[in-house]
Every structure is written in C-alpha cells, then in structure tokens.
Amino acid sequence: MHRLAQRGLAIASTIALLAAAAGCSGDDGSGPGGASVPGVTDTEIVVGTHMPLTGPASAGYSKIAPATKAYFDYVNANGGVHGRKITYKIMDDGYNPANTQQVVRQLVLQDKVFAILNGLGTPTHTGVLDFLKSNRVPDLFVASGSRSWDQPDKYPGTFGFNPDYTVEGKILANYAKANLAGQKVCFLGQDDDFGRDSLAGVEKVLGAGAVAVKQTYVTSNTNVAPQIGAFKAAGCQVVVLATVPGFTALSIGTAARLGFKPQWLVSNVGADHPTLAKQLGAAAPLLEGMVGTNYLPMQNDTANPWIQLFTKINKEHNGDAPFDGNTVYGMSVGYLFVQTLLAAGKDLTREKVLEAVQKGGFQGPGLAPLRFSVKDHSGYGGQRLSRVTGGVQTYFGPAYETDEADGAVNEYTATPAAPPANGVPTGS
Numbered sequence: 001m002h003r004l005a006q007r008g009l010a011i012a013s014t015i016a017l018l019a020a021a022a023g024c025s026g027d028d029g030s031g032p033g034g035a036s037v038p039g040v041t042d043t044e045i046v047v048g049t050h051m052p053l054t055g056p057a058s059a060g061y062s063k064i065a066p067a068t069k070a071y072f073d074y075v076n077a078n079g080g081v082h083g084r085k086i087t088y089k090i091m092d093d094g095y096n097p098a099n100t101q102q103v104v105r106q107l108v109l110q111d112k113v114f115a116i117l118n119g120l121g122t123p124t125h126t127g128v129l130d131f132l133k134s135n136r137v138p139d140l141f142v143a144s145g146s147r148s149w150d151q152p153d154k155y156p157g158t159f160g161f162n163p164d165y166t167v168e169g170k171i172l173a174n175y176a177k178a179n180l181a182g183q184k185v186c187f188l189g190q191d192d193d194f195g196r197d198s199l200a201g202v203e204k205v206l207g208a209g210a211v212a213v214k215q216t217y218v219t220s221n222t223n224v225a226p227q228i229g230a231f232k233a234a235g236c237q238v239v240v241l242a243t244v245p246g247f248t249a250l251s252i253g254t255a256a257r258l259g260f261k262p263q264w265l266v267s268n269v270g271a272d273h274p275t276l277a278k279q280l281g282a283a284a285p286l287l288e289g290m291v292g293t294n295y296l297p298m299q300n301d302t303a304n305p306w307i308q309l310f311t312k313i314n315k316e317h318n319g320d321a322p323f324d325g326n327t328v329y330g331m332s333v334g335y336l337f338v339q340t341l342l343a344a345g346k347d348l349t350r351e352k353v354l355e356a357v358q359k360g361g362f363q364g365p366g367l368a369p370l371r372f373s374v375k376d377h378s379g380y381g382g383q384r385l386s387r388v389t390g391g392v393q394t395y396f397g398p399a400y401e402t403d404e405a406d407g408a409v410n411e412y413t414a415t416p417a418a419p420p421a422n423g424v425p426t427g428s
Contacts, residue, residue, distance in 0.1 A: 038137075039114030040348050045081065045341065048089040048107035050119045050128075051143075055094035056219040060245045060275035060326045061120060064143065065090040067330025068118060068337075070318035071310075075338055077317075078424050082346040086338075089113060093124055095219060100124040101131070108135050115140055115353065118161065118333045122146040122194045129155055138350050140340070140357065141333055141379065145269070146193040147404055150378035157350075159357050159372060160379035161333060163295055165194055165242065165267070166404040169201020171293060171383050172265045174400070174409040176238055177205055180263060184212045186236035188227055188251060190243060191216040197404075198242035198267060204406060212236060217247055224250050225258070232260040239263070243270040249279035256286050266292045268383060273393035274299065274324035285391070293383040295368045296332050297416075298395060299325045306332075306365040306416075309423045332365050339364070339425045363417035367399045378404070382412050 039046040051065045052058045065088070072086040080086065089111055091103035100121070107113045108131070116132060119125045120143035129148065132139045133155055141161035142149045145168060149160035176185055187202060189195020195216055202211060213234045215227035228251060231239055239255075239262045241248055248270035255261065270276075271292025277284035297304045302311075310331045314323055321327065341348065343356035360372040368382030382401030386393050401412040420426055 037114065037349050038112040040084070043084055044087055045084050045348065046087045046089065046111065046113050047115045047117045047337075048091065048104075048111060048113040049117050050091050050093040050100050050103050050107075050121075050124065052095035052120060052124075053090070053092035055096065056222075056246055057095040057121065057244045059249075059279055060272055060324065061143075063321065063324065063326040064118070064120065064330040064333075066318055066321070067310075067314070067327045068334040070313055070316075071331040071334030071338075073317040074313045075334075075424055078422060081338055081341045082348070084348075086341075088117070093121075095121055095124060097124050097127045101127050104128045104131065108132070108137055114138070114348075114350065117141060117337055118143045118330075120144065122148070122190070123192045125149075126193070129158060133157060136350060138353050140353075141336060143329075143333075144194070145197070147197055147378070148193060150376065150404075152375055152377050155377075157354055159377045161336070162268070163368065163380045163383050164378050164404050165197035166201035166204070167381065167402055168267055168293055168383060169198040169203075169240070169242070170205050170402050170409055171201075171385070171400050172240055172267070172291075173202040173205035175291065175385055176240075176265060180238050183237035183263070184235055185210060185238045185240065186213040186215070186231045186234065186262075187211050187240045188215045188217065188224070188231075188243065189241075190247070191218050194269070195242045198240070201404070202240055205409070211240075217243070219244070219247070222246075222250060224254050227251075228254045228258055228260060231255075231262065232258055236262055238265060241266045241270060243267065245270045245272065245275045246279060249276050252276075252286050252290075253280060253283055256283065264290045266290055268293045268295065271386070272299075272325035273388055274322065275326065277391075278322075287388045288391070290388045292386045292388075292393070294325065294386055294395070295366055295380045295383045295399075296325070296328050297365050297367075298386065298393065299323055299328050300392065300394075305419050309419050313423065328365070335364050335425065336362060336370075342425055365416060365419070367416055368401055368412055369414070 076085040093099040115138035139158040145162035145165040344352040384399040399412040
C-alpha cells in the first residue's frame with residue numbers, strides 16, 4: 001500500500017507532451033479551420049480530474065468526483081449537452097503531488113481530455129499549473145481556495161471554484177471580532193498556501209499581532225498533539241482551523257483527550273459535519289458548537305429545491321451513497337460545468353469554453369456570487385456561517401462577501417437561483 005494511503009488509514013485509526021492541441025482523429029469535433037478538438041467528438045465530451053480517492057485527504061473528498069459524475073450521468077440520460085454525452089475520467093492521486101503530475105499527464109497526453117475539471121488540492125494542483133498551461137488545457141473550477149488559481153495573466157486557462165482561503169479567513173475572523181471579542185485567538189493551518197492564505201485573511205481583520213499562537217501541520221504526520229498542546233499551554237480560547245477533514249477530526253479529538261475545549265472556527269474545507277461525525281464515531285458529540293462556513297445549500301436542508309434535486313440524482317445515479325456536503329459540492333461543480341458547455345455553444349472548442357467562463361453570469365445553488373470575469377478567476381466570493389447544535393449543522397445569520405485584499409466583510413443579500421424544472425440547465 002502506498003505510504004500516503006497508509007497515512008490516510010492512520011487518521012481513521014487514530015480517531016477511531018506533445019501539445020494537447022493534437023487531438024484524436026476520426027469523428028472529433030472541429031474547431032476553427034477544421035482542427036480537431038481533444039476530447040470532443042460529435043457524441044462525446046471527455047474530461048478528467050485528479051482526486052484523493054485514497055490517502056490523508058480521502059475522508060469526505062473521495063465522494064466529490066463520484067457525485068459530479070452522477071450529475072453528468074443524469075444530464076446524459078436527459079439528452080446530454082448539444083447532443084454530446086459527458087465522460088468523466090477520475091484518477092486517484094492519493095493527495096500526493098508526485099502522483100498528481102503523473103495522472104494529469106496521462107489524462108492530457110494519453111486520454112486526450114478536453115479539460116481538467118475540479119482537480120483537488122492546493123499542494124497537488126499547484127504542481128500541474130504550468131503543464132496544463134503549456135498544453136493549452138482548460139483548467140476549470142479547481143477544488144481548492146488557493147489564490148494561485150486567480151492569476152489570469154499568468155494562468156489564463158485556470159479558474160477556481162471555492163471561495164479563496166483569504167476571503168474565508170476574513171469571514172471567520174469577522175465573526176470572532178464581533179462575537180468573541182477579547183478572547184485569545186490561535187490558528188492551526190496546513191503547511192502550504194491553504195494555511196498561509198487562511199491566516200492572511202484572519203490577520204487582515206484581527207490584526208497581524210492578534211493571533212497569539214500559530215501552528216502548522218503536514219498531512220504526512222497524523223500526530224497533532226504538539227500543536228494542540230501548545231494551544232492549551234497558551235490558554236487559547238478560540239482556535240481557527242484551516243484543515244482538511246481528517247485533521248479537523250484529529251485536532252478536535254486530540255483536544256478532548258488533553259482536556260482542552262476552545263471555540264472552534266473551521267474552514268469550509270474541513271467543516272462538513274457528516275464527514276467529521278463519521279471520522280470521530282462515538283466521539284462525534286465533540287463537534288457540538290463548532291462554527292464553520294459554507295457557500296452551498298446545507299446537505300440536511302430537505303426543503304431546499306437544490307437538495308431535493310441532488311438527493312434524487314444521488315439515489316438514481318450514485319447508488320444512494322451517504323449524502324453530505326461533499327455530494328452537494330460535487331453536483332454543484334457538475335451543474336456549473338454543464339452551464340459552461342452550453343454557453344460555449346455547439347461548436348465546442350477550448351477557447352470558447354474559456355471565453356464562456358470569463359463572460360460569467362452563471363447562477364446556481366451558491367449562496368454567494370460567482371465572480372468570473374476576464375480579470376477575476378477566483379470563483380465564489382463569499383460564505384455563510386454554520387453552527388453544530390444538537391448534532392445538527394445549520395446556517396445562522398446572513399451570507400457575507402468580501403475580497404482577498406483589505407475590503408470590508410459585507411452582507412450578501414441576493415436570493416439564490418432556483419434549479420430548472422428538470423434539473424438540467426436551459427438549452428441542453
């Protein structure tokens with residue numbers, strides 16, 4: 001077993017090229033001048049992704065790509081997009097950057113995918129940015145809030161999806177400033193852009209000297225007792241976590257063993273209650289009072305029309321898998337990609353799909369605005385706060401939006417769009 005896969009299991013046990021423009025021959029779709037378009041035929045669009053189906057980030061995240069595929073299967077069963085069915089090739093990288101480079105090269109050079117969709121992870125996806133750029137492969141809706149995806153001049157073909165981690169850090173810190181004033185704030189973050197960008201957001205609101213203790217972790221080491229012990233020794237009262245789900249659960253479980261009970265403020269990345277409860281098992285009540293963020297409908301809001309739609313698709317096309325925030329996320333990505341394909345038109349090319357994203361104007365299940373434009377590739381621009389009460393994760397207060405710079409954290413009052421009657425974007 002790969003060492004990272006073993007480490008992923010350890011988390012659970014611890015807490016209970018050639019230019020890609022040279023496409024396939026035959027009945028490929030044609031671009032300007034009749035040039036073939038990789039991954040596109042008259043009947044099919046082939047896209048790929050890299051995901052941690054195993055390894056230290058697999059808890060929860062391994063459910064995302066199957067949910068996206070389930071949405072595509074639903075769309076395919078309803079006629080596809082301009083008569084084409086979507087084929088989604090899902091490659092496991094174990095959250096290991098070296099693996100990511102290998103599987104993405106395979107997807108581009110051998111499978112000749114039209115685009116990479118929702119590749120997951122800050123340390124993993126960072127390593128393939130230049131490769132995708134040099135091969136002119138659309139790099140759409142990266143599953144990470146790193147600010148690296150929002151560099152339209154350097155990486156014109158890359159677009160984010162998640163709110164960036166600095167935006168999120170500002171929103172969490174805004175809550176602490178308004179509701180936990182005077183309490184000692186500490187921070188634990190992943191030792192990469194995820195943690196650094198989150199901390200930058202927290203400090204933009206609270207001030208550079210306001211975070212009393214700053215700790216990091218690496219996914220290859222599942223012992224966070226030194227970090228949590230440092231928080232306890234310092235008398236931390238509020239701990240902001242920029243952690244993947246396995247390390248959220250490890251942190252909260254370790255704190256309980258050490259008799260340390262702060263107020264947890266947790267990044268959306270690692271705050272999905274069903275995922276954490278599964279990780280913690282009998283210790284799931286430790287999640288009581290946890291404040292998190294999210295920007296998509298809550299998985300348990302059965303009155304929400306998007307949740308009703310996604311639940312139906314999950315039953316019909318995803319084997320009725322346990323339904324959580326990762327399922328909602330995966331299907332929301334699928335919906336946005338179908339919208340993008342429709343906007344790009346029947347004569348599908350890589351250039352047209354990028355133009356469609358930059359044009360923006362997409363509406364879907366999100367509680368915050370999608371900010372795509374020529375100059376902004378960042379994705380969602382805000383979030384709403386959630387709290388676990390009585391073992392149930394629910395939203396409270398308004399949604400917020402802000403920027404990654406020094407702008408204010410403001411309420412976002414627009415009403416989310418309703419899904420189309422048949423659950424497929426108009427025009428397909």
